[in-house]
Amino acid sequence: MINSIYTKQGQSSSLLDEDYTNDKLAAVVEEEVPVSILDSGYLSSIELKREKIRREYAQLFQFTDRTREVDFISTNNDLNKILPSIGEFFKKEVSKGSMMSLELMEEENDWKTLFINIPIRSGADWSGINEIVDSFYDNMFDLFPTVMEKLNIDLVSHEF
Amino acid sequence: METTKKFKNPPLTEAVFELFYQTSTWNPATPGIYYSKVNKDYPIITQSGGGFGIALGAQGVQIGSGNNNLTQLKSHDNSSIIQLSNNLFTVNKLPKYNGWESYKEMILQAVELLYSTIDIQQINRIGLRAINKLDVKAHSLENFKRSFNVYPNMPNGIVNDFNSLQLNYETQFPNNEVLAINFTTLRKEPSYEAPVQFQLFYTKLSTIDKSYIEKWLDNAHMQLHSAFDHIVTKEQKEEFDND
Known part of the structure; x- marks a missing residue:
């Protein structure tokens, strides 16, 4: 169960946490069952929820703001359930391992969109990358419209 | 009641009161009814799916449609938060924390309004949590011992130091109550070279009558305060009073 992994490897500064992100599929579908009385803090505490998310996304994204x-x-629980998988996908297929960033943009009428900023190496195959991103949009909008309306992908040319 | 010392730069990052309960009168309108009673002090309302499910709707497959939706009601400055679902009620205080009496009053008012909104059949668990974050400057045993009177004891020759740790302690008290303590090292972040999250949690794992909540709160606060006072070193406390 995921929660037992939190318990054994829960510290954010621990190198052991990297194993956790490898198990992305389990992270998406498994229910969390507290094994310690302290684990229920993720249900009630704002700060513990924040730390949990920071830890879960640490290998995939940098956060623009704390x-x-x-x-x-x-x-946005629906977003949280599939964003790690989306991150893994783009890290492997598009950013080729480079750290991506998340940036929240607030528009008029309180509408908020989470941008996934993906660095693209110089000399990368842009037509191939655009094809991957277009295909991703098409498929994900059909499957998860309420999640995708909160997301935007930004490809950023980056000299390495 | 014991007077608690107020530091210039307290390490408290969040105080949490939590109530797990059973009710038969919950319905989808309940968060809205509760909101209408507190919206002057908590005008910002958001809702998130706490449960996880898959539903096929007009817009296709939707996830996150479990029935444990959590409603958050926030003050103007986002520092005071009430969270409400069909079995969990919390009152959270983020900095700036204005002292125990102010926070207790906030809790009791919020609970009173909860009782006037739904029929609570039983409280399954009640808890009070203090989450602190300290900068120990370096994640090492030496620095950890400089801040805390509780630390791991490793045999010589096996491990002499650490750069990451997580410690959990749970101690049983009478009346099915538990004091839980957690230390977790966190990654470096702005303003914190080597942060340690230090969590104190006092909880009663059985039902409690509403009339006893205030008394329980005072005792829980006293237990947390006492634990903090004994665990944090004098040297570290002096740092909380530095400008």
Whole structure:
């Protein structure tokens, strides 16, 4: 169970946490069952929820702000369930291992969109990358419209 | 009641009161009814799916449609938060924390309004949590011992130091109550070179009558305060009073 992994490897500064992100599928579908009385804190505490999200996304994304993006993910449970998988996908297929960033943009009428900023190496195959992103949009909008309307992908040319 | 010392720079990052309960009168309108009673002090309302499910709707497959939706009601400055679902009620205080008496009053008012909104059949668990974050400057045993009177004891020759740790303690008290303590090292972040999250949690794992909640709160606060006072070193406390 995921929660037992939290318990054994729960510290954010621990290198052991990297194993956790490898098990992305389990992270998406498994229910969390507290094994310690302290674990229920993730249900009630704002700060513990934030730390949990920071820890879960640490290998995939940098957060532009310390709390803004984290709180947005925390209050959009549907997004939180599949964003790690989306991150793994783009890290492997598009950013080729480079760290991506999350940035929350607030528009008029309180509408908020979470941008996934993906660095693209110089000399990368842009037509191939655009094809991957277009295909991703098409498929994910059909499957998860309420999640995708909160997301935007930004490809950022980056000299390495 | 014991007077608690107020530090210039307290390490408290969040105080949490939590109530797990059973009710038969919950319905989808309940968060809205509760909101209408507190919206002057908590005008910002958001809702998130706490449960996880898959539903096929007009817009296709939707996830996160479990029935444990959590409603958050926030003050103007986002520092005071009430969370409400069909079995969990919390009152959270993020900095700036204005002292125990102010926070207790906030809890009792929020609970009173909960009782006037739904029929609570039983409280299954009640808890009070204090979450602190300290900068120990370096994640090492030496620095950890400089801040805390509780630390791991490793045999010589096996491990002499650490750069990451998580410690959990749970101690049983009478009346099915538990004091739980957690230390977790966190990654470096702005303003914290080597942060340690230090959590104190006092909880009663059985039902409690509403009339006893205030008394329980005072005792829980006293237990947390006493634990903090004994666990944090004098040297570290002096740092909380630095400008």
